[in-house]
Amino acid sequence: MGQRPIVEWWDELDEVTKKWLVDNPGCVVLPRTVANVVHQVSGGSVAQDQHGEHLLSDAEQSFIRAKCKAAAGSARKHW
Structure with a gap:
């Protein structure tokens, strides 16, 4: 089974x-x-290294940055 997308x-x-x-x-x-x-x-589909850390893929990084931008835009609307 491959890694499930974020x-x-x-x-x-x-x-x-x-x-x-x-x-x-x-x-x-x-x-x-x-x-x-x-x-x-993720149901164990996200790999961890020997230290228990996870290296984010380019797709995961892009997804998180999009969530960050959406959160920032939402916060500005409340001002």
């Missing part, structure tokens, strides 16, 4: 993990705590 499991993430990802859109390697949550939610 779009398939994003909505299953808890709000704290989503917030961390959106607040850190330039992060390429997820820290172990975030990687563990992502690994569980």
Whole structure:
């Protein structure tokens, strides 16, 4: 089984993990705590290295940056 795309499991993430990802859109390697949550939610389809970290693919990085931009746009509307 291949890796499930982030779009398939994003909505299953808890709000704290989503917030961390959106607040850190330039992060390429997820820290172990975030990687563990992502690994569980993705059904184990997201690979972790020997340190428990996950290297984000280009598609995952693009998806997270889009979520970050959407969140920033939404925040500006509330001013």
